Amino acid sequence: MSFDSLNKNDLSFWLAYIESLNIKEIELGLNRVIQVAQNLGVEAVADKTIMVAGTNGKGSCVAAMEVILRDLGYKVGCYTSPHILRFSERIKLDGVEIAEEILCAAFLAVENARGDIKLTYFEFTTLVAFQIFSKRKLDFALLEVGLGGRLDAVNIIEADVAVITSIDLDHQEWLGKDRESIGYEKAGIIKKNRPVVYGDSNPTKSVLATAESLISKVFLKGRDFDHQIKTEDKSFDWSGGADMNKNISGLPIPNLAIENVSIGMQALSVAGIEIDVKVLRSSLRRLYLPGRFEKCVDALTGVSVILDVAHNPAAASMLASNVSRELSINHRIKQISVVIGLMADKDVRGFIAELRPFVDSWYVAGFDDPRAMPVKNLAACLDNEDRIILPDDRTFLECYNQACADLYSYQKKEAGSGGLIIVTGSFLCVSAVQESVKRNIKP
Numbered sequence: 393m394s395f396d397s398l399n400k401n402d403l404s405f406w407l408a409y410i411e412s413l414n415i416k417e418i419e420l421g422l423n424r425v426i427q428v429a430q431n432l433g434v435e436a437v438a439d440k441t442i443m444v445a446g447t448n449g450k451g452s453c454v455a456a457m458e459v460i461l462r463d464l465g466y467k468v469g470c471y472t473s474p475h476i477l478r479f480s481e482r483i484k485l486d487g488v489e490i491a492e493e494i495l496c497a498a499f500l501a502v503e504n505a506r507g508d509i510k511l512t513y514f515e516f517t518t519l520v521a522f523q524i525f526s527k528r529k530l531d532f533a534l535l536e537v538g539l540g541g542r543l544d545a546v547n548i549i550e551a552d553v554a555v556i557t558s559i560d561l562d563h564q565e566w567l568g569k570d571r572e573s574i575g576y577e578k579a580g581i582i583k584k585n586r587p588v589v590y591g592d593s594n595p596t597k598s599v600l601a602t603a604e605s606l607i608s609k610v611f612l613k614g615r616d617f618d619h620q621i622k623t624e625d626k627s628f629d630w631s632g633g634a635d636m637n638k639n640i641s642g643l644p645i646p647n648l649a650i651e652n653v654s655i656g657m658q659a660l661s662v663a664g665i666e667i668d669v670k671v672l673r674s675s676l677r678r679l680y681l682p683g684r685f686e687k688c689v690d691a692l693t694g695v696s697v698i699l700d701v702a703h704n705p706a707a708a709s710m711l712a713s714n715v716s717r718e719l720s721i722n723h724r725i726k727q728i729s730v731v732i733g734l735m736a737d738k739d740v741r742g743f744i745a746e747l748r749p750f751v752d753s754w755y756v757a758g759f760d761d762p763r764a765m766p767v768k769n770l771a772a773c774l775d776n777e778d779r780i781i782l783p784d785d786r787t788f789l790e791c792y793n794q795a796c797a798d799l800y801s802y803q804k805k806e807a808g809s810g811g812l813i814i815v816t817g818s819f820l821c822v823s824a825v826q827e828s829v830k831r832n833i834k835p
Contacts, residue, residue: 403492406499407479410516425515425545429522431505437525438469438533441549442659445537445578446557448707449591449652453557454534455681456648456656460667462487463675466531471521471546473514473538476682476701476823483521490524498523514538518545532663542580554581554588554608555659557652559596560706575599582608587662589617591655611636611658619654621645623720630654633661640669646679647687649710653679683822685714688829690813692793693800696725697813697829699822703734705742711816712746718812719750727802727811729753731792731825734817736765740773743817751814753779753798757791759820788824 399405429435442457444450451472461468468486475481480489498520502511511519518538525533535551537544559575575596582588582599584606590599591613603610611617617632627642628650638661646653653676660667683701690697698718702711719725730751734740744754754774758767771782781798783791792815799811815825 400500401493401496403479403495403499406496410499410511410513413510413513413516421543422545422548424509424511425519426548428502428506428509428511428515428519429548431507432501432519432523432526434519434522434526437522437535437549438530440531440552440663441533441535442553442555442663443535443537443546443549443551443581444555444557444659445541445544445581446555446591447560447574447578447704448702448710449557449649449655450536452648452652452681452684453555453591453656453659454536456646456653456675456679457532457534457660458484458487459679460656460660460672460675461532461534461665463671463678464665464668467529469521469525469528469530469533470536471518471525471534472536473517474819476819477826479517481682482517483524485524485528485530494524495520512545515545522549537578537581540574540577540580542577544580547581550583550586551581552586553659553663554583554586555591555655556581556588556599557591557655558706559592559594559599560704572596572598576602579603582606584608587611589655589659589662591651591658611662613651613655617654617658619650621650630657632658634664640672644673644676646676648679648681648684649714651710683819685711686831688831690796691828691830693796695796695799695803695811695813697796697815697825699825699829700814700816701819701822702743702816703738703818705739705746708743708746708816711814712750715747715750715812715814722810724808724810725812726806726809727752727799728814729755729795729799729811730814730816731755731757731788731795731821732770732815732817733757733759733788733821734765734770735761735763736769737763738765740765740770744773747814747816748775748778751778753781753795755781755783755791755795757783757786757788757821759788759818759824761820764818764820788821789828792825792828 470484483490502519575598579599579602589611629641631639686699688697756771
């Protein structure tokens with residue numbers, strides 16, 4: 393296919409083009425990607441590569457490592473997915489999203505290199521990231537696995553350190569029906585004689601067995617590294633390191649889940665990074681990742697809003713834990729409303745059960761995606777005692793606006809009482825309200 397000069401320099405064209413390619417949305421396997429990577433001449437993406445797989449927490453783990461490495465003076469490339477607002481969020485160099493002209497040039501390079509080889513959207517964009525990174529002299533590439541691990545496109549790179557954040561039930565259609573099967577797929581990123589950092593408090597036999605068969609040393613949460621939150625002074629202690637003999641006390645609690653930050657710290661130590669404690673403290677205070685228990689205010693009403701991309705029960709459990717901690721800090725919060733939409737293949741009842749103890753009202757919303765669960769089906773997963781607001785034929789944003797207006801009215805009537813709107817269930821839910829909130833934390 394030939395492209396005119398206008399199309400070649402238009403990112404929206406490329407994104408529409410790769411969505412139109414005639415191949416299944418998800419098609420696991422590495423042969424196609426390896427062939428195109430060879431045609432591109434992509435063999436390595438950085439001096440050292442850390443690859444992160446897991447059911448939840450991958451993006452937070454990558455974000456923590458990125459900030460720490462940058463603050464220590466290293467050149468860093470990051471590849472994550474999905475994005476919330478802009479495609480360029482997926483590919484960053486030294487913390488900066490890739491410029492459109494660089495992206496377009498990489499898309500064209502991949503298109504020319506693939507010939508007749510069919511690629512999925514994710515495979516194409518992964519090769520775009522690798523093409524960009526391979527042309528820079530990066531100290532580190534931080535790569536987030538898209539789905540699973542063993543057959544994921546990212547896994548064509550030989551990672552120096554493999555990280556597995558957690559194993560929980562999600563994407564069973566592709567990865568297996570139980571944690572052991574899913575663990576086997578995620579353990580596919582482990583390479584022979586190269587270390588693996590495993591952050592699951594309930595490790596699967598499949599991950600441990602894979603590491604043992606590859607003679608890969610495992611650094612296990614709770615055994616080789618760990619953290620302890622000290623609520624009295626709002627800090628945490630961390631222990632671990634490559635020799636498991638490092639102890640750091642009184643670290644500031646970051647705006648991301650400490651569990652994932654701790655995993656990232658261990659991965660950097662295993663990769664040979666000597667972390668300066670003064671730099672680390674500064675890095676933790678600056679940690680930020682959109683859509684991960686992100687505190688905002690609604691631009692119109694001024695009510696407090698939390699954006700969280702949790703989309704399975706394990707992530708909902710983490711969200712619930714964060715809400716509980718927020719309630720212990722802010723005693724004015726008397727009303728919590730959740731604006732929720734979920735994909736049809738998720739464990740909706742399990743997700744809802746994790747949040748139910750904290751929720752006063754459920755605003756059940758739909759969004760424009762063929763995989764989304766219909767609004768009435770989602771509402772049917774709630775119990776009779778749940779207070780359900782079901783705006784008919786309204787967009788997700790309209791539903792969010794109603795929730796904010798209702799909370800604003802409540803706060804005016806109940807002097808001294810506050811409330812909270814939580815937007816959750818999918819990256820698409822958070823994306824839908826991006827332009828309607830003001831952020832308390834700037835990236």
